[in-house]
Amino acid sequence: MIKLLNLTKRFGGYTALNEISAELKKGCIYGLVGSNGSGKSTLMRLLSGVYFPDGGSISFEGFSIFDNPEIKSQIFYLPDTPFFFRGANLLSMADFYEGVYPTFDRNRFIRLCEVFPISTTDKIDNMSKGMQRQAALMLALSVRPKLLLLDEAFDGLDPVMRSVLKNLLIDSVTENEMTTVIASHNLRELEDLCDHISLIHEGRLIFSDDLEEIKGRIHKVQVAFESFPTESQLSGLDIKKCQRTGKLYQMVICGDEFEIMNRINWLNPIFAELITPTLEEIFIYEMEEEGYDVKNILG
Amino acid sequence: MTSRISSVRSLLKFTLKKQTPQTLLIAAISLIICPGMLIAAVNDAAEYRNDAYDMFNYFSQFSTIIFVLAVLSLVFLLVSNFSFLFSKKAGDMYHALPLTRNELLFARTAASFIGAGFVMTLSFAALWLSNCFFSVQVSAALFLETYLLMLLFLLTLTVFTLVFIVISGGIFDCLIALFAVNAGLPALGTVFVHFYNSGSYGIEASINPVAYLSPFGFTLSRIAQFSDGILYKDLSLGTTLLSWLGLFGYTLGVLAVSAVISIKLFHIRKSETAGESYSFKFVPAVISTVISMAGGYLIGMIASSTYTFSELDFWVFFILGSLLSSIVFGVIANRGFKKLYSSFIRGGVAIVLTVVAVITVALVSAYNVQYLPKAENVKEISAFDGNCTYTEREDIETFIKLHNTVIENYKEGIFVKYYEVFDVIYNTEGFNFEYVMTNGKKVERDYGTHAIFAKNSSHLVLKLLCSDAFYKRYNDCITPDNGLIVLTMDGKNESIPISAEVAKNIIDTFKTEMRSADTDIFSEECFYINIRGKGDRHIYIPKSFTETVKLVEGLLPEKV
Numbered sequence: 001m002i003k004l005l006n007l008t009k010r011f012g013g014y015t016a017l018n019e020i021s022a023e024l025k026k027g028c029i030y031g032l033v034g035s036n037g038s039g040k041s042t043l044m045r046l047l048s049g050v051y052f053p054d055g056g057s058i059s060f061e062g063f064s065i066f067d068n069p070e071i072k073s074q075i076f077y078l079p080d081t082p083f084f085f086r087g088a089n090l091l092s093m094a095d096f097y098e099g100v101y102p103t104f105d106r107n108r109f110i111r112l113c114e115v116f117p118i119s120t121t122d123k124i125d126n127m128s129k130g131m132q133r134q135a136a137l138m139l140a141l142s143v144r145p146k147l148l149l150l151d152e153a154f155d156g157l158d159p160v161m162r163s164v165l166k167n168l169l170i171d172s173v174t175e176n177e178m179t180t181v182i183a184s185h186n187l188r189e190l191e192d193l194c195d196h197i198s199l200i201h202e203g204r205l206i207f208s209d210d211l212e213e214i215k216g217r218i219h220k221v222q223v224a225f226e227s228f229p230t231e232s233q234l235s236g237l238d239i240k241k242c243q244r245t246g247k248l249y250q251m252v253i254c255g256d257e258f259e260i261m262n263r264i265n266w267l268n269p270i271f272a273e274l275i276t277p278t279l280e281e282i283f284i285y286e287m288e289e290e291g292y293d294v295k296n297i298l299g
Numbered sequence: 300m301t302s303r304i305s306s307v308r309s310l311l312k313f314t315l316k317k318q319t320p321q322t323l324l325i326a327a328i329s330l331i332i333c334p335g336m337l338i339a340a341v342n343d344a345a346e347y348r349n350d351a352y353d354m355f356n357y358f359s360q361f362s363t364i365i366f367v368l369a370v371l372s373l374v375f376l377l378v379s380n381f382s383f384l385f386s387k388k389a390g391d392m393y394h395a396l397p398l399t400r401n402e403l404l405f406a407r408t409a410a411s412f413i414g415a416g417f418v419m420t421l422s423f424a425a426l427w428l429s430n431c432f433f434s435v436q437v438s439a440a441l442f443l444e445t446y447l448l449m450l451l452f453l454l455t456l457t458v459f460t461l462v463f464i465v466i467s468g469g470i471f472d473c474l475i476a477l478f479a480v481n482a483g484l485p486a487l488g489t490v491f492v493h494f495y496n497s498g499s500y501g502i503e504a505s506i507n508p509v510a511y512l513s514p515f516g517f518t519l520s521r522i523a524q525f526s527d528g529i530l531y532k533d534l535s536l537g538t539t540l541l542s543w544l545g546l547f548g549y550t551l552g553v554l555a556v557s558a559v560i561s562i563k564l565f566h567i568r569k570s571e572t573a574g575e576s577y578s579f580k581f582v583p584a585v586i587s588t589v590i591s592m593a594g595g596y597l598i599g600m601i602a603s604s605t606y607t608f609s610e611l612d613f614w615v616f617f618i619l620g621s622l623l624s625s626i627v628f629g630v631i632a633n634r635g636f637k638k639l640y641s642s643f644i645r646g647g648v649a650i651v652l653t654v655v656a657v658i659t660v661a662l663v664s665a666y667n668v669q670y671l672p673k674a675e676n677v678k679e680i681s682a683f684d685g686n687c688t689y690t691e692r693e694d695i696e697t698f699i700k701l702h703n704t705v706i707e708n709y710k711e712g713i714f715v716k717y718y719e720v721f722d723v724i725y726n727t728e729g730f731n732f733e734y735v736m737t738n739g740k741k742v743e744r745d746y747g748t749h750a751i752f753a754k755n756s757s758h759l760v761l762k763l764l765c766s767d768a769f770y771k772r773y774n775d776c777i778t779p780d781n782g783l784i785v786l787t788m789d790g791k792n793e794s795i796p797i798s799a800e801v802a803k804n805i806i807d808t809f810k811t812e813m814r815s816a817d818t819d820i821f822s823e824e825c826f827y828i829n830i831r832g833k834g835d836r837h838i839y840i841p842k843s844f845t846e847t848v849k850l851v852e853g854l855l856p857e858k859v
Contacts, residue, residue, distance in 0.1 A: 011571060050394040050570050067566070069306070073397035083392040085317065099309025100396055 001026045001061060001179060002047065002147065008055030009042050016042045018203040019056060026146075027177035029169065031194035031211075033187060033283055038200045040183040041080065044149045047181065048077030060147065073102055076145035080152040082136035090120040090135050094142065101143045109142035115164060130156040141168055148172070148180045154189045166193050191279040199283065201290050211279070218285060219260055220277045221251045224270040237263055240285055252277070252285050307402045314410035318376055322414040325372040329422040332368065333361045334429045353435035355528070358445075361426055362526035363519065366449050369419035370515065373453065374460055376411040378473060381464045383573075385473075390573040400566050404461075412457045419449060445526045452518035455550050458557040459514050465565045466582045468575040472632065476577070479586050483593040485509040485516055490596055491660050494608055499664040500709045501744040514553045521546060576632040583632050584645060587625050591649030594624025608657045617653070622646035671703055672734055672742065682732035682763075686772040686836075694766050698732065701759040705750045714749040757818040765814045770806060775834025777802035786854060789827040795854050802830055805838075805850055812844040819843075826851070 002024040009017040017039045024030060034040050045051045046058055052066040060071045084093060090113075098104040113120055116134045118127070124135055133156045140148060148169075154162050166189070172178040184190055190197065191211070198208035207214070218240070224247045237260065241252040247270070253260050257274055264272045277285070337357055344351035383389035393403060423446050430436050460477065467473035488508025495504050509516040564579065572578035577586075598620025603612035622643065629642030674696045680689040682698075689695060708714065731745040751760060763769060777784065777799055784802050786795045805828075813820075825839035826848055840847050 045391065045570075048391075048395045050391050052569075067399050069397040069399055069402070072395065073306075075395075077391070077395045079388070079391050081388055083386075083388040096309075096313055099313060100306045100398070102306070102397075 003059050004056070005058075006056035007043075007046065007053055007058055009039075009046060009051060010054045016203050017046070017200075020200075020203075020205045021056075022198065022205060022208050024147075024179055024181065026179055027173055028195045029173060029180045029182065029193055031187075031190035031197045031279075032181055032183040032200065033185070033190065033197060033279075034183075034200035035202075035287060039203045040200055041151055043200065044077060044079070044151050044181065044183055047147070048072070048075055048149050050077065074146040075149065076101075076140050076143045076147070077149040078136050078140045078151065078153070080155065082132060084124045084132070084135075086125065087123055088125075089123055090118060090138065093124065093135070093139055094120075097139055097143060101145075103144045105142055105144050108144065109138065112138045112141060112168075115168075116161075128156075130158065130161070133157060134161060137165060137168075141172065144172075144176060144178075146176075146178060148178055150180065150182045150184075152184055153182045154184060154186045162189060169193065187279040187283055197279065199286055201287065206286055206290065214282060215276055215279075216257070217254055218277055218282055219253050219255070219257050220275040220281065221253055221260065221264060221272065222248065222275060223251065223264055223272040224248050225267070226270060229267045233267060241288070252281075306396075306398055307406050310396075310398065310403070310406040311410055314380055314407055315413060318379065318410060318414050321376065321379065322372070322417060325368070325375070326418045326421050329365065329368045329372075329418050330425060333365055333422045334425045336364075337361055337426070337429055350435070352433050354430050354433040354437045355435060358426075358430075358437045358441075359523055359527040362423075362445055362449070363523045365419055365422045365426065366452070366519065366522045368422065369415050369449070369453055370456055370518075372418045373411060373415035373457055374477075376414045377408070377457065377460050377464055378470055380407040380411050381461075382470065384464065384568075384578075385467070385469050385573055387571075387573045390570045394570045401562060404562065404565050408457060408461055412454060415453060415457070416450065419453060420446075423449070441526070441528060445522070448525055449522060451550060452522065455554040455557070456514060456518060458554055458561060461561040462557050462564070465561050465568060466577055466579055468572050468578050472576040475628075475631070476582065476586050479589045479593075481513040481515050483589040484512040486593050487589070487596070488512045490606075491656060493606075494657065495660050495664050497607065498661060499668050500750075501705070501746045502664075502667055503745060511549070514550075517549060576634070583628075584648075587628050587632075587642070587645040588649045588652065590628045591621045591625040591646050592653050594627075595619075595621030595646075595649065595653070598623065618650055621649050621653070625649060668706065668709075670742065671699060671706070672736065674699055676736050676738075677734050678737045679735045680732055681735065682730075683769075683772060684731065685733075687769055688771075689763070689766065689768045691766070691768065694763065694768055697759055697762050697766075701751070701756055701763070702744065704753075704756040704759065705746050708750045708753045708756060709746075713753045713755065714747075715752050715754070716749070752821050754818075757821050760821070761813075761816070761818055765810075770810050773806045773830070773834075773836055773838075776830045776832045776836040777806060778833040780831070780833045784830065784832040786851070787829045787831075788851065788855070791855070793856070795856070797830075797854060799832070801854070802832065805830070805847065808847045808850055809838065809840060809844065812847055816841070816843070 004020055004022045004024075006019040006021055007017055008015065008019055020043070032040050032043065042051065046053055047065065049065040049068065049072045058065055060075070063071050065071050065075070085096070088096075094104075094106075094109050098106060116138055118131055118135050118138065124132055127135065137150075137153075140150070153165065157165065169178075169180055170193075173180065182190060182194065194211055196209065197211050197214055199206040226247070228244075228249070238254040239251050240254060243250045261272065261274055340357060341351055344356070350356060383393045396403070398406075423442075427442055430442070463473050463477045463480070467476055485508045488506075488511075492504045492506060492508055496502075507516075507520075510520045511517060568578050577583050595617045599613045599615075599617030600606045602616035602620070603610060605613050607613065623646075625646030626639065626642045629638060629645070630636060674692060677695050677699070678690070680695055680698050681687070682689065689698060729745050730748055730751045731743070733741055733743040735741055750756070779799055784797050784799060786797050786802070786805075787793075788795075820841040820843060823841040823843055825841055828838050828840065828851055830836055830838065840851070842848065
């Protein structure tokens with residue numbers, strides 16, 4: 001559906017995105033994670049046609065996005081700080097979007113007004129941050145885009161509203177094959193929701209893969225040895241990290257889980273247990289690989 | 300396609316609705332001024348003037364005021380409607396909308412023009428209604444023509460102002476750019492025109508930099524003149540047509556060029572430049588140069604108490620002022636003291652450009668001043684306020700010789716004192732003439748009498764005054780008007796009716812005495828008469844022209 005080929009974006013002398021290539025399929029929910037300033041929002045703006053690329057290409061169903069209203073009418077971008085007209089209320093914003101987006105669904109908007117506890121006549125400027133975000137989400141979902149770009153979707157939402165949003169997104173994906181890209185630091189929420197995860201760091205795409213496959217690649221093992229095996233005994237295991245507490249070792253190992261356990265058991269541990277890492281742990285491990293970790297930052 | 304058109308229409312409608320409060324406020328202010336202030340002005344005038352109810356006294360002034368208000372509202376609405384370019388948040392939203400850049404540009408520009416046009420139309424309609432209550436009314440034709448011209452000018456200024464909005468990243472920076480170009484450039488133009496005139500004795504540069512270097516200045520001056528009913532009136536058809544061509548050529552040219560530039564730049568404008576001072580790298584360089592040149596000149600003039608480029612003091616302060624202006628602009632544009640080095644460079648560039656401009660103007664001025672035509676290329680010379688035409692080869696050669704001598708007099712500083720010259724020809728401080736070349740080209744010169752009547756050139760003037768061509772200028776005044784020719788004399792109140800024969804006799808006697816006079820007559824006291832027939836001519840008769848004086852004094856009625 002969407003193809004990114006060697007996509008590059010520069011701001012003056014600074015390269016925000018450096019030759020990113022990826023493909024986004026229809027009807028999937030993509031999570032976009034990365035360190036602060038890694039280029040997530042820049043990528044979102046390129047996908048929505050706000051920026052034009054300095055190198056490479058970005059296409060939606062074979063067509064360029066920038067300055068292409070036919071394509072942009074199928075895309076809705078909700079930035080981390082949504083913009084509302086001064087003095088506007090939800091109804092007037094809905095009227096505006098209805099006039100500009102051909103797919104705006106008034107009935108859906110009315111139904112969403114019943115779901116979200118937001119006044120349609122109060123000025124949005126006077127609402128709290130969380131309520132403003134809810135209002136923006138209502139408008140975004142009412143547009144019924146084929147591609148929904150959410151930058152920090154869950155920021156400011158209470159747990160109940162987060163749950164509502166997740167359900168609404170899943171419904172939209174199921175009903176309309178809507179593709180959603182969510183950029184967020186809230187990895188726990190993304191883990192529940194996303195099919196695919198892409199990790200960006202310093203403008204480079206570190207990986208972009210199915211969530212299950214990512215989790216299948218990296219494993220956390222808790223193991224206790226009488227005496228810690230030698231290096232040659234541990235050869236064959238791709239150990240990324242190893243922490244020790246007494247006789248208990250916590251290791252992060254890449255590879256197939258069965259092969260890892262076979263190898264560990266061959267070393268006669270006192271105790272060995274395979275734990276599925278969380279997305280947050282995977283993120284931290286991957287960032288450590290890139291030199292972006294607590295020890296390096298604090299010095 | 301239908302949905303696309305409706306998207307644009309929807310944005311336009313939305314923008315018009317959004318700007319309604321501001322438009323109504325400005326319209327209310329405009330109505331207070333016209334017809335509010337018009338009524339006040341008429342009431343004031345009614346106490347003291349008989350022609351208080353003559354609309355012609357007010358039409359030009361209030362048309363101009365209405366136009367100024369419309370332009371101010373236009374700038375305000377344009378800045379307001381394009382404020383999304385100055386905010387990253389708003390810019391993200393607008394640029395993500397399913398509209399092309401051209402559609403977005405069109406919708407916002409059209410809404411701004413409609414708003415300003417509404418203000419202008421409302422006030423102009425009020426002016427038209429007021430006109431109906433005046434005893435002397437302005438014609439409907441002039442009203443309509445003025446309104447249509449104002450609409451065209453308003454559209455031109457809309458698109459022209461758009462360029463400055465598109466190149467800017469903030470409101471303040473936009474206003475600086477607008478001011479720098481529309482005030483700075485005309486100011487610099489005025490300085491250089493003045494410099495040209497100061498060095499080019501005899502030649503006056505007729506260009507008006509304020510009018511031509513700023514579309515705002517141009518449109519304002521034309522509205523004022525047009526609504527006065529004087530623009531392009533009483534000219535030959537050819538000249539009038541050419542003038543209209545110039546008017547529409549300039550206006551439509553600015554409109555077309557501005558449209559192309561604004562569309563092109565808006566299309567390539569990076570949305571990430573919102574909040575920066577300017578969206579294109581070349582813009583600060585250009586604005587800085589204008590500001591440095593204008594600011595440097597102003598500081599140089601104030602600090603050195605001279606406005607001429609020929610004083611060393613001036614240049615010292617100009618250089619300092621230029622650098623300072625560039626640095627200040629750089630601090631504002633860069634939001635701090637970074638890039639001081641590039642501010643210095645830009646200030647230096649402005650200084651170099653000024654030096655180049657001064658040298659160029661001085662050279663052009665010097666070249667033009669030295670210009671002397673060849674006699675065989677001159678068809679005729681028009682002199683004495685266009686009332687005399689010299690076509691004889693001998694006269695043309697005398698003129699050219701006089702012209703050459705005057706140039707030398709200016710160069711050498713050979714002048715007579717003002718009190719040493721009495722105006723024999725006519726009561727004026729200058730001597731104006733125009734060459735009409737065989738190829739149709741016209742070259743005009745206007746010299747001070749202090750150079751014309753110098754000892755080495757006055758004999759040539761005398762020769763010209765003795766030519767038959769000079770006396771043809773009196774033919775119309777000695778032709779009766781409804782059978783009447785009237786003579787008035789210096790110091791006498793009565794007008795004396797005379798016959799055509801007597802009038803001709805006076806002229807012939809004057810001519811005879813002139814042909815036997817010498818250059819001493821230019822320092823003689825003169826006796827002034829006026830003869831009015833079909834034409835109206837003054838004649839300054841030197842007191843040594845005794846026959847002419849006797850003839851004229853003999854016409855005085857005898858005292859009883």
